Amino acid sequence: MHHASTNYRFGILAINTGSTSTKVAVYHDREVALELSFSHTAEQIAQFATVEDQLEWRRELILSSLAEHGVDIESLSTVIGRGGLLRPLESGVYEVSDAMCNELRNCTPQHASNFSAIISLAIARKIGVKAYIADPVVVDEFDEIAKLTGIKEIRRRSIFHALNQKATARLYASDIDRKYEELNLIVAHMGGGISVAAHRKGRVVDCNNALDGEGPIAPERAGSLPAGELVDLCFSGKYTHKEIRAMLSGKGGLISLTGNNSVKELVEKAEQGDAEIKLAIDLMVYGVIKNIGQMATVLRGDIDAIVLTGGIAHSKYITNAIIDSCRFLAPIAIYAGENELQSLAMNALRLLNGETEAKTY
Numbered sequence: 001m002h003h004a005s006t007n008y009r010f011g012i013l014a015i016n017t018g019s020t021s022t023k024v025a026v027y028h029d030r031e032v033a034l035e036l037s038f039s040h041t042a043e044q045i046a047q048f049a050t051v052e053d054q055l056e057w058r059r060e061l062i063l064s065s066l067a068e069h070g071v072d073i074e075s076l077s078t079v080i081g082r083g084g085l086l087r088p089l090e091s092g093v094y095e096v097s098d099a100m101c102n103e104l105r106n107c108t109p110q111h112a113s114n115f116s117a118i119i120s121l122a123i124a125r126k127i128g129v130k131a132y133i134a135d136p137v138v139v140d141e142f143d144e145i146a147k148l149t150g151i152k153e154i155r156r157r158s159i160f161h162a163l164n165q166k167a168t169a170r171l172y173a174s175d176i177d178r179k180y181e182e183l184n185l186i187v188a189h190m191g192g193g194i195s196v197a198a199h200r201k202g203r204v205v206d207c208n209n210a211l212d213g214e215g216p217i218a219p220e221r222a223g224s225l226p227a228g229e230l231v232d233l234c235f236s237g238k239y240t241h242k243e244i245r246a247m248l249s250g251k252g253g254l255i256s257l258t259g260n261n262s263v264k265e266l267v268e269k270a271e272q273g274d275a276e277i278k279l280a281i282d283l284m285v286y287g288v289i290k291n292i293g294q295m296a297t298v299l300r301g302d303i304d305a306i307v308l309t310g311g312i313a314h315s316k317y318i319t320n321a322i323i324d325s326c327r328f329l330a331p332i333a334i335y336a337g338e339n340e341l342q343s344l345a346m347n348a349l350r351l352l353n354g355e356t357e358a359k360t361y
Helices: 042-046 051-068 098-106 114-127 162-175 227-234 241-248 254-258 263-271 275-298 316-326 340-352
Strands: 011-017 021-028 031-039 078-082 093-095 131-134 184-190 194-200 203-207 305-310 332-336
Touching: 011 051, 011 114, 011 340, 021 051, 021 340, 031 051, 031 340, 051 114, 078 114, 078 340, 093 340, 098 114, 114 131, 131 340, 162 184, 162 194, 162 203, 162 305, 162 332, 162 340, 184 275, 194 275, 203 275, 227 241, 254 263, 254 275, 263 275, 263 316, 275 316, 305 316, 316 332
Parallel strands: 011 078, 078 131, 184 305, 305 332
Antiparallel strands: 011 021, 021 031, 093 131, 184 194, 194 203
């Protein structure tokens, strides 16, 4: 931090609030100057009666930590946060407004990602700059046909890892000296949830709902289920609405099959010869492969690349298995990790450099 101040144009603060963590990074243009991550226990979170109390606490945590690390917040050009559960909107960078914050405070369900924009605006106002969000989880660029189902009252929703999917797709494009908007890509984000999306010339035209009831099994998601059996389970009298919901997201997938959500640990056990665990991991991979196949047909086989990202992409066992099954479709590129803070910072930089314009919510 000490003498870098002369040779960068923009100071960017990126904020990502998760259910069990608060992560912040300071970027000087493309370079990360500081990255901090705080884990929060369930007990810590439970002591806050309201969302408002938790907001105050997290904001103070960020400000005091930046001060401790010698960051002068007055030197920042902008603050950018992870987008929350807003209404469906198109991809891009949005300026944070009071209206957006009110909506985030009052929406149900409440998700910790909602805090990012509110905290970003509070800090930005303190220093007299603007705050932004980029590519929230509710980005919706689906083709109309992808939203319909065989039951009139049920529509498919676009809920996926928009921020990392878009940022990774752009990163891949720049690595091969092409524009993201010119490419057809299949991107598989593999984390606690898994989303496999078709990016057609810069728009995500289809993707599994990575939250509650579609796609591959994931560490904490049940994925697609036979609908008839699920309905019977719902009306069996054994479970409450809440319990069934938790089976879909939170307690489903690898957690349900193995009691463990750590892919790293499970892959180690599978490689040591635990047949039951190997089957569960292979089932997850099989689901990713099938979803990549679906998206290949959505793009009519015209695919520039298949891009694998998210924390699980660190596992060679898993990426090799996907490559073995899918390389006949297109070249496969691996960008492991969540990279959310970097993705936010790069979106802010595109804005500050004039490569993109902020949208109004």
